[in-house]
Every structure is written in structure tokens, then in C-alpha cells.
Amino acid sequence: MPGKPASFAGLLLLALSPPALADDVRHSEGRSIYLAPHAGTQPVIDGTADEAAWARAQWRDINYRWLGPPHTPEDFSGRFKVVWTEDRIYLLGEFVDDILYDAHRNPLVQYWDDDTWEIFLDEDHSGGNHQFNHNAFAYHLSLDNRAIDIGTDQKARDYSHHVESRWRQQDDRIVWEVAIDVYTDAYVDGGSDNRPMKLEPGKTMGLMVAYCDNDGSELRENFIGSESVPSGPKDRGWIDAGLFGTLTLTK
Ligand SMILES: [Ca+2]
Ligand SMILES: [Ca+2]
Ligand SMILES: [Ca+2]
Numbered sequence: 001m002p003g004k005p006a007s008f009a010g011l012l013l014l015a016l017s018p019p020a021l022a023d024d025v026r027h028s029e030g031r032s033i034y035l036a037p038h039a040g041t042q043p044v045i046d047g048t049a050d051e052a053a054w055a056r057a058q059w060r061d062i063n064y065r066w067l068g069p070p071h072t073p074e075d076f077s078g079r080f081k082v083v084w085t086e087d088r089i090y091l092l093g094e095f096v097d098d099i100l101y102d103a104h105r106n107p108l109v110q111y112w113d114d115d116t117w118e119i120f121l122d123e124d125h126s127g128g129n130h131q132f133n134h135n136a137f138a139y140h141l142s143l144d145n146r147a148i149d150i151g152t153d154q155k156a157r158d159y160s161h162h163v164e165s166r167w168r169q170q171d172d173r174i175v176w177e178v179a180i181d182v183y184t185d186a187y188v189d190g191g192s193d194n195r196p197m198k199l200e201p202g203k204t205m206g207l208m209v210a211y212c213d214n215d216g217s218e219l220r221e222n223f224i225g226s227e228s229v230p231s232g233p234k235d236r237g238w239i240d241a242g243l244f245g246t247l248t249l250t251k
């Protein structure tokens with residue numbers, strides 16, 4: 001005789017309750033740890049990295065080739081660093097890119113196929129899917145300093161009001177400064193009462209950055225990120241926050 005079947009309520013509970021996952025299950029193995037020192041005085045976002053705050057932070061490489069053939073350091077190389085204040089996190093990017101290319105002048109069209117600095121941010125370091133929700137943001141910073149991601153309506157959306165962005169050519173490289181308001185997963189597209197978080201020392205978030213390099217092709221030629229992708233599609237950071245590293249805000 002078969003055993004007594006589970007009650008309907010019990011089955012429903014099982015169906016509705018995803019198993020609690022340990023941190024190492026929600027994130028891929030081998031993630032980076034990024035440390036952001038407090039900025040003291042907030043950097044001026046002008047594409048010149050002469051603020052004392054930047055000198056306190058360590059450079060981190062953008063060197064995992066996710067898409068495209070091998071490339072030379074003159075074609076693309078990049079690195080970045082992070083600092084923070086109570087109100088925002090600040091990223092400094094330094095990029096070598098032989099040709100700057102912005103073919104799609106509409107910022108909402110094929111924005112990942114223009115030269116783009118992509119910054120992935122998961123406020124509560126939850127990992128998980130963030131494709132059509134705000135579990136995490138994937139800000140695509142365009143050469144005209146806009147920040148694009150996909151909204152909960154599954155359409156490309158302009159989040160430039162979250163991000164202050166300026167870059168400047170300095171010798172053979174681009175110096176790019178960015179300040180980002182940090183929103184939780186409760187963010188509502190078009191809502192009137194979204195408020196960015198106040199940040200504190202010791203807070204951890206999910207962070208990853210990448211660069212889409214196109215020098216004149218229909219589609220981007222390379223996609224290079226700051227995190228390894230041990231298995232599965234290498235370009236899936238726009239869906240999977242489990243690829244992000246851990247950003248810790250230090251004093
Ligand atoms: Ca500056
Ligand atoms: Ca290039
Ligand atoms: Ca999250």
C-alpha cells in the first residue's frame with residue numbers, strides 16, 4: 001500500500017517555499033572581493049581623477065574575455081576602482097580602446113553593441129535572477145553618459161537619473177568617473193517615492209563591471225568583464241547576479 005499522501009496544504013507550502021540556499025550556492029565559485037575605502041570628500045565627476053579619494057583605492061583589472069576573439073592591449077584594456085560616501089558609490093574606470101564607437105544614437109537601441117561601460121550592482125548581495133526585476137541593476141553607461149537597463153516591463157529604460165557619468169580622453173586612455181545612487185530591490189519604475197539608500201561602513205553588495213568594445217562592427221566585437229564565468233553562457237551577467245563579486249565598504 002502506498003503511504004498516506006501529503007496534504008494539499010503541505011504540497012502547496014513545498015511548492016511556494018524555495019529551499020534556503022547557502023551563499024556559495026547563490027553565487028558562482030571563485031568570486032572577487034572588492035574593497036571600497038570611504039572617500040572622505042566626494043569626488044567631482046568630471047573625467048579627471050585628481051581627487052585624494054581615488055589614491056586610497058586599489059585598481060582592479062577588467063580582464064576576463066566573455067565574448068569575441070583574443071584582442072591586443074591596444075584594442076582594449078581596462079581597470080577600475082571604487083570608493084563611497086554615505087550617499088553614493090563612486091567608480092573610476094581607466095580604459096584603452098583604439099576606436100570609440102557609438103553607432104546607435106538612440107540610447108535604448110542595441111546599447112550593448114556600442115562602446116559601453118557596464119556596471120552591475122546588487123544592493124543586498126542576494127545573487128539570483130535580475131533580468132526583468134530590480135534584484136540587481138545592470139547600468140549600461142554609454143559614451144553620451146546615459147545609464148540604460150531593462151525595466152520590469154521588460155523594455156530598455158533610461159536610468160540616467162541614478163548615475164552621474166563623465167569621461168575624458170587623457171593621453172592614450174579614457175578616464176571615466178561615475179557616481180551611483182544605490183537602490184534596493186523595492187525600486188519601482190516610474191515611482192515617485194523611490195529613495196536611494198544611505199550607506200554605512202561594513203555594508204556588502206554584489207558588484208561586477210564589464211566593457212563592451214566595438215570598433216565599427218554591426219555587433220560588439222568583445223565583451224570583457226571583471227569576473228570569471230566558470231560555466232554556462234559567459235555573457236549572462238545581465239540576467240544572473242550570482243556572477244557578481246562582493247563589494248565591501250570600508251572605513
Ligand atoms: Ca574628478
Ligand atoms: Ca577597441
Ligand atoms: Ca538583490
Ligand SMILES: [Ca+2]
Binds near residue numbers: 098100101115
Ligand atoms: Ca571601441
